[in-house]
Amino acid sequence: MGSIMMRIELKINGSTMSAEVDDDTPLLWVLRDTLKLKGTKYGCGIGQCGACTVIVDGQTARSCSLAATAAVGLEVTTIEGLSANGDQFVQKAWQDIRVPQCGYCQSGMIMAATALLGKKLFPTDEDIDREITNICRCGTYDRIRAAIHAAANGRT
Amino acid sequence: MNTDRRSLLKSIAAVSAGVVFPVTMTGCRVADPKPSDSVELFSWVVMMPDNTVRIRIPQSDIGQGVVTTLSQVLAEELDLKWSSIRPEFFDPLTNLKRNNVYVYTCTESSWSADRLFNPMRMAGAQIRQMLLTAAARRSGFDVADLRTEESSIILPGGGRQSYAEVASAASHIAPPHPSRVKLKDPADYRLIGKPIKRLDLVPKTTGKLEYGIDVDLPGMLYAVVQQSPVYGGKLVSFDEQAIAKMPGVVGVVRIAAGPCGLNGPLADGGEDYGMDDAVAVVADSFWRARKALLALPIEWDDGEFAHTSSESIMADLVSRAGRPQPVVREAGDFAGSIGRAHRVIEADYSYPFMDAMPLEPINCTAWLNSDGLQVWASTQFAQEAHRLAAVTAGLPPERVQFNLPYVGGGFGRRCQNEYVSQAVQIAKAIPGKPIKMIWTREEMMARGYPPPITISRFKAGLDEKGNVIAWFNRVISGTAPDQSYGPARLPHYVPNLRIEYARVKTPQPFGWMRGVAFTQHVWMNQGFQDELAVAAGRDPVDLYMDLLDEGSVPTDLKGRDVAIRRIRHMRAVLKRVCQIADWETPLSQGRGKGVSVSDFSYWDTYHTGTASSVVEVTLDGKGGLRVDHVYVVMNCGRILNPEVVRGQVEGSIFWAITTALYGKITLKDGRVVQRNFQDHNVARLATACRNIVVELVESDDHPAGVGEDAVPIVMTAMLNAIYDAGGPRIRSLPLSDHVLSFRKQDGSDALPGKPSGNL
Numbered sequence: 043m044g045s046i047m048m049r050i051e052l053k054i055n056g057s058t059m060s061a062e063v064d065d066d067t068p069l070l071w072v073l074r075d076t077l078k079l080k081g082t083k084y085g086c087g088i089g090q091c092g093a094c095t096v097i098v099d100g101q102t103a104r105s106c107s108l109a110a111t112a113a114v115g116l117e118v119t120t121i122e123g124l125s126a127n128g129d130q131f132v133q134k135a136w137q138d139i140r141v142p143q144c145g146y147c148q149s150g151m152i153m154a155a156t157a158l159l160g161k162k163l164f165p166t167d168e169d170i171d172r173e174i175t176n177i178c179r180c181g182t183y184d185r186i187r188a189a190i191h192a193a194a195n196g197r198t
Numbered sequence: 199m200n201t202d203r204r205s206l207l208k209s210i211a212a213v214s215a216g217v218v219f220p221v222t223m224t225g226c227r228v229a230d231p232k233p234s235d236s237v238e239l240f241s242w243v244v245m246m247p248d249n250t251v252r253i254r255i256p257q258s259d260i261g262q263g264v265v266t267t268l269s270q271v272l273a274e275e276l277d278l279k280w281s282s283i284r285p286e287f288f289d290p291l292t293n294l295k296r297n298n299v300y301v302y303t304c305t306e307s308s309w310s311a312d313r314l315f316n317p318m319r320m321a322g323a324q325i326r327q328m329l330l331t332a333a334a335r336r337s338g339f340d341v342a343d344l345r346t347e348e349s350s351i352i353l354p355g356g357g358r359q360s361y362a363e364v365a366s367a368a369s370h371i372a373p374p375h376p377s378r379v380k381l382k383d384p385a386d387y388r389l390i391g392k393p394i395k396r397l398d399l400v401p402k403t404t405g406k407l408e409y410g411i412d413v414d415l416p417g418m419l420y421a422v423v424q425q426s427p428v429y430g431g432k433l434v435s436f437d438e439q440a441i442a443k444m445p446g447v448v449g450v451v452r453i454a455a456g457p458c459g460l461n462g463p464l465a466d467g468g469e470d471y472g473m474d475d476a477v478a479v480v481a482d483s484f485w486r487a488r489k490a491l492l493a494l495p496i497e498w499d500d501g502e503f504a505h506t507s508s509e510s511i512m513a514d515l516v517s518r519a520g521r522p523q524p525v526v527r528e529a530g531d532f533a534g535s536i537g538r539a540h541r542v543i544e545a546d547y548s549y550p551f552m553d554a555m556p557l558e559p560i561n562c563t564a565w566l567n568s569d570g571l572q573v574w575a576s577t578q579f580a581q582e583a584h585r586l587a588a589v590t591a592g593l594p595p596e597r598v599q600f601n602l603p604y605v606g607g608g609f610g611r612r613c614q615n616e617y618v619s620q621a622v623q624i625a626k627a628i629p630g631k632p633i634k635m636i637w638t639r640e641e642m643m644a645r646g647y648p649p650p651i652t653i654s655r656f657k658a659g660l661d662e663k664g665n666v667i668a669w670f671n672r673v674i675s676g677t678a679p680d681q682s683y684g685p686a687r688l689p690h691y692v693p694n695l696r697i698e699y700a701r702v703k704t705p706q707p708f709g710w711m712r713g714v715a716f717t718q719h720v721w722m723n724q725g726f727q728d729e730l731a732v733a734a735g736r737d738p739v740d741l742y743m744d745l746l747d748e749g750s751v752p753t754d755l756k757g758r759d760v761a762i763r764r765i766r767h768m769r770a771v772l773k774r775v776c777q778i779a780d781w782e783t784p785l786s787q788g789r790g791k792g793v794s795v796s797d798f799s800y801w802d803t804y805h806t807g808t809a810s811s812v813v814e815v816t817l818d819g820k821g822g823l824r825v826d827h828v829y830v831v832m833n834c835g836r837i838l839n840p841e842v843v844r845g846q847v848e849g850s851i852f853w854a855i856t857t858a859l860y861g862k863i864t865l866k867d868g869r870v871v872q873r874n875f876q877d878h879n880v881a882r883l884a885t886a887c888r889n890i891v892v893e894l895v896e897s898d899d900h901p902a903g904v905g906e907d908a909v910p911i912v913m914t915a916m917l918n919a920i921y922d923a924g925g926p927r928i929r930s931l932p933l934s935d936h937v938l939s940f941r942k943q944d945g946s947d948a949l950p951g952k953p954s955g956n957l
Contacts, residue, residue: 081405
């Protein structure tokens, strides 16, 4: 009710993409259903679980709780933007440590880890605990922690 | 009953050999049809012209890795080149037409390895024989002179024929009878037991893997549902006009209550709990459908549970615990022996409703058109989903195609397919368009399938030496299948014992949440045993070892060999975990450790792992708790892939920590109080234990399930550790309802026999 439909231009993974959206539509649903970037997942819709995590101007954002209109003019990176073949250094660490089980949360986890590693060369366990609040129901936390350290150490 | 081999024989007889069946699309690779010169062999594999091989996975992959482990099993006997494998999920319609050729397709009870190890090895070996026979005919050599390697036939002299070259001829050869097929010597395994990386590992790090929620079809519409907020409530009316003009709204659909399919095969205790009335708003986007649903005025009749709450249910269970209930196991003379006991200990334990909360929200896409019905859903029970979809649509099963995508977490929730019925009802109301129905997280939490709320009353007698001479346990639980195995299928044989078990009807239907009744009762049983050890001044390991006494098993017991094997396995893993956890060494003030051991033996021939855990915790005295170390030793028979098994154990550890810390769903006025993760936390990195040691026992036994075994023992060890650290005795969950300060020195706040509340 009361929302206005508008056309917006978003900068996503280095490309400019255009979408017609209601002005209150969360970025998540524009990514998934309008732009067909389905690697970003819906989990809770209230910014708790982090399955929808993307990077906006270098900072993590819960895309379920950010209106797409608010991302206009900002650089948005989704899981699809990290690499063409899964060989970005965090993705590779995730593969080496064999983190995923069902895999549903891992796009968000990898985005959160990428943002953390963008801010800190060698995040401590405490940094990880504080910065990565995403939920994994399969319980891959131990490997997520190991993969973040491995990614930091293996970065060239 | 283990009928793997026999049922496979039966299903083989039912499949006419040599027929190339039409290619079917399954959810694994919807957009990737097979070329017309691909060849299906014996329902299990499809040989592609480029010598890659599609393996049919007859289970859902919910994160437990069956796409990889079951491929390892079949590829081992078929001598496939690992890099040539392209797994795809089975097609329920094919399975139906071919009389259950895939043997076991419900993904529950950690059964994939147990039930499919023999059939898939045999299928691989039979197909290999068919290919060898075809190659022999073509080359003029004897079969005995040929061998196989890396998806090729090797001829004498070193010539090679690819499987693809002989596949077409092989498809016309009858599969050999299993009695004439020799399976590999395990010593020669090059895939089974190896830590092979998951076949879907890379796409699970790139966002490219397709789950049910990612299905995308031309012209697709979106539906969001609201079910009766009170279990058993009825829809009275809704005012469609109020939202008719909202942008993108296509319509409002009334979804009728009714049967919603079994949550497991009947023989395994499957039941249809039915579903309630619901309303769906259909729109051109999820967001618009959701907004319109929030704005839709709906009137409900709340029905018989309108005033039911967790509190009123628990009060009823407590009152029933004061009266005799049906006896499910009895030995000796409990009443007489308790009177002779040197010490009598009593306690009430309780367990709240909980929710599995897989991270991929419930969803289903359905498309009804003149060709029939197409359905896509992440489910643990695709066979039943297919049947339910056909029944709901009023179509013969052969006009319904069910596509099984990857599943973003199951944990038992997706054994129930009620959402498939809902999506098909929506598709019937708006035919000709594919419609993707997605539940919000709020809807998921409001409509979970919990383990039953339960009270467990214990009374035990100790002799002068601290031996348990009498054991009484009265359990009353809410809606559930018969789970009397929880209290009754103890591995030990106390001479005087009585177990009573009863169920009452509670509002929610039951769900097979990871760990099921073992999580409830292993904790309650061994929490109480830990109390007995403390009362007797004994080390709990010493008490467990005494209870796990082969000599105590009655000589005339039916299944005595099983009982003895259980005891031996448990003693072995318990002994080992105490070694690696350095059990004997005491911890400093404020720290404590607990121990637990169990198997998952629901009944005599249920193949199960055996596991033991030691957990160390620290209490900060201000209510703070830290889980410092978790040790698990597990014997799960033959290990198909040690890295996959380790992942399952690690996952079970965090499942146990979440269950202990936060696991609780509260009913008030028939409604679930918790709305989303802000009301129901789960373990995250900050709460996750950083020091985990998992040791897997090498074994040649038949592979056993590993998806749940570590849940009950880790939770039990963790809760016992809190007491050992000087904290309160935990007799109810979750910990977030307790104050974890240190006990008073006089013990006045820790007396056994005082049931803890907090429900």
